[in-house]
Amino acid sequence: AEVRRQFQEAKDRQSLISTAKILVANKEKEVQRHQETQARLAVKAQVVATKANEARQLVPQVEEAKKRSEEDKLAYEKQCDSVDKFAQKMRKRLAAGDTCPVCGQKVGVLPHEEELMALLEIPKERYLQSEEAYGKINAQLISLNAEINALQAAYNQEKKAFDADKALEEAQDRVASALVRLGIENGQSGMLDVKEAENDKILA
Numbered sequence: 001a002e003v004r005r006q007f008q009e010a011k012d013r014q015s016l017i018s019t020a021k022i023l024v025a026n027k028e029k030e031v032q033r034h035q036e037t038q039a040r041l042a043v044k045a046q047v048v049a050t051k052a053n054e055a056r057q058l059v060p061q062v063e064e065a066k067k068r069s070e071e072d073k074l075a076y077e078k079q080c081d082s083v084d085k086f087a088q089k090m091r092k093r094l095a096a097g098d099t100c101p102v103c104g105q106k107v108g109v110l111p112h113e114e115e116l117m118a119l120l121e122i123p124k125e126r127y128l129q130s131e132e133a134y135g136k137i138n139a140q141l142i143s144l145n146a147e148i149n150a151l152q153a154a155y156n157q158e159k160k161a162f163d164a165d166k167a168l169e170e171a172q173d174r175v176a177s178a179l180v181r182l183g184i185e186n187g188q189s190g191m192l193d194v195k196e197a198e199n200d201k202i203l204a
Contacts, residue, residue: 006202007202007203010199010202010203011203013182013195013199014196014199014203016178016181016182017182017192017195017196017199019178020175020178020179020181020182020189020192021192023171023174023175023178024175024178024189024192026171026174027168027171027172027174027175030167030168030171031168033167033168034165034168037158037162038162040158041155041158041159041162044151044154044155044158045155047151048148048151048152048155051144051147051148051151052148054144055141055144055145055148058137058140058141058144059141061137062134062137062138062141065130065133065134065137065138066134066138068130068133068134069127069130069131069133069134071130072123072126072127072129072130072131073127073130073131075123075126075127076120076123076124076126076127079119079120079123080120175189179191179192182195
């Protein structure tokens with residue numbers, strides 16, 4: 001009767017040992033998953049930080065490009081105003097055959113509108129180029145900020161889910177309970193093999 005009792009206890013114990021081993025394996029999978037998620041979050045956080053740093057460095061370049069564009073626009077508008085005023089005065093005061101009050105020579109043909117407009121080509125081209133340069137770098141900053149916002153939102157969502165995930169904690173608790181039932185201290189899951197070897201002797 002005693003032998004039969006020990007044999008039954010050993011069978012019951014073997015079942016507990018098998019269950020504990022499964023729980024330990026599951027816990028190890030959860031540990032690995034937990035670590036992989038932590039590593040992935042760290043990479044994502046680093047990407048966000050790098051992009052944010054790029055954006056910070058781009059801001060003064062955008063501000064400088066905007067300032068240059070505004071200055072070139074103002075210079076072009078002033079030049080337009082000056083040429084327009086000059087043309088108006090010239091048309092009022094001079095006609096073909098008049099004597100020029102500056103050089104004293106007779107005015108042959110008054111310059112055509114397109115000749116006056118040619119004076120604006122250089123400041124106009126400078127303004128258009130600086131405006132295009134500002135548009136490009138500003139669009140780059142806008143795009144970068146949009147990318148940062150999207151990356152940050154994705155990181156925040158995954159981090160929130162990670163913080164709320166109790167799977168590892170629950171797996172650790174199940175292993176601890178299983179070990180206690182076998183008289184093994186928590187954290188000593190390596191003792192399962194020892195217990196199993198001792199149990200096999202009884203069942204042999």
